[in-house]
Amino acid sequence: MERPAWAPPGIDISVPSVSRMYDFYLGGSHNFEVDREAARKAMEFMPGLPKIMQANRAFMRRAVRHAVDNDVTQFLDIGSGIPTFGNVHEVARTADPAARVVYVDHDPVAVAHSRAVLEGDEGAAVVAADLRKPADILYSPEVSRLLDLERPVALLLVAVLHFLEDEDRPYEAVTELLDALAPGSLLVLTHASYEGIPLSEEQAGGTVGVYRNIRNPLVMRSGAEITRFFEGTELIEPGLVPMPGWRPDSPVEEEDPYAFSGFAGVGRKA
């Protein structure tokens, strides 16, 4: 007779992971066939998915530089996934070598990979924790060691909140995190939405179905719903906009139409 296990199930790499799929969209090889298969299926409905991911990366890079330009040099990047290139600590350090970064992900493989990449790095670390449990993040040894919560922190929630369903209480999670941060802290956020996608909602819904099938439901929220995440902060110019439109440093008209899917914004805690 099989005995019940005492601990949650271990790592199952036969199940697609959203962070490894994200790496695949970005042209990386930090992924397995299951991930590529799911990603290709998602791309059948939305061929421009890689463009959306690139727009996310590019926005994050501009937002990180904006933070450093405004003397916010501590970063808490939740849902950081698999570090490839242009990671927050790399971008931040080109502007300020003393910048400190704590990455957070709940995917054990992404965490193990981040740990390998960050080995020996004094100013950056990774925490295995879930956005659904902000206390696990805020009271982690890495956050206590690297971040001074008395000073402003840039909280990065890039392409992650749309993986939290309403019953996961995403608004409460963001509020709990912001409550722990000092005034002047920044909320850097992107979120998937049916608004802005150059496709019918029906076709884009095919991609949503793929994510539902791999048990990582993608929750499309409206612009109004996404704005609610910024409660308690003041959205800085230009507000909540499609990703390429947030303080662009190259002509917006050169961007791929897919890059305008979803929303990006930065809020400043009063």
Place this chain on the structure above:
Amino acid sequence: MKVPSQPSGGVAEADGPEDRLRRFVTIWSRAIFPVTATSLTRAEFEVHLLPLARTLNEALHARPFDTAPAQRTGAALVAAHCTDPDALGRSLGVVDSYLVLYCGTESDLPAEELRARCARLQHAMATGYAQALRERTRAEQEAIARSALSARSAAEIALHATESRFRAVFDGAAIGIGIADLDGNVLEVNETLTRMFGGMEGPLRSRNVSEWVHPEDGPHVWKLYDELVRGDREHYRVEKPYYRGDGTVLWTNLTVSLLRDAEGNPQYQLALMEDTTERRLLHLRLRYEATHDALTGLPNRTLFFERLEKALAPGDNARFGLCYLDLDGFKVINDSLGHSTGDRLLVEVADRLQSCVTGAGEMVARLGGDEFVALTTGAAGEQDVTELADRILAALATPSASTAAN
């Protein structure tokens, strides 16, 4: 953020070699930027491509001719995250169409030679690109496989640690713990539980949970059990008796919880049992002592008034009867024959009174000293009370042996 609008290296003279090289770079970057995964802006990307273009330009004119720098250029594209093979195709297209056009004008080499060199540079670029991409793919595949492996062993270590922790709790717990599947097959019991049931694990493991019935089980106990194994209930808590192997009764405070798997499907039932047998006996004894007279064993004043209060309770319309009696001249016996004789007399009187109350609603109690009281409740009519009084008087009519002996 400051991005230089002009690539470093000073101002290029209009239509000079440097200016033409930069125009070539602009064409190149326009062609491949849309298929790169870089997070650089196009302007920054152009700055990145400039040294690669310069290398190609130098290789085009170098004596002796060498294709190795072009191979490095191909590899550098991969390093700049142009991992989409389309980036190579577009790059080769740009080199083929524009390298000689923009960079071949000042050369003293014949046009055919330049065309041939340009073709060979493209071959080398493709080779360098393919090699670098293969290396990068292998390295990344290895890295992610290693990460998956280390994540898995970390999970195994964590699993082992939790397993040991919980094993210690399971083994060392002062309460009995048992795990069964939803069909009621007992899968595991801890030592405490085994001890509670008499020390033999075999009989405990071999019986299905649904066979652990006891006549004193409340009607709800098995209803709760059914709800739990169906998955309609997460846990329940009851007081439940069991038979031990030797037929004696074990009383427990039983808590049963439903364990679900990772998908949320009901999987096991977990029972936590606290042995309350002794506590229950103690409770019963204390209760008995508090409500009975130590000398005669009859219900005492406390129990009598409890019953009387119940009989008088509003809504209870049944009638009741009371007979109060004391022993005439008891004080004389006590004073002349001693207290122990007096006590023996009281015990004998109590026994005789006790034998008179046979009906369900009848009781006799000692209120204190030589005062006794008989109470009949329920359907008793006046007739019954009179009969009881007669029985009592008859029982007391015979002289007592204990006092006669003295």
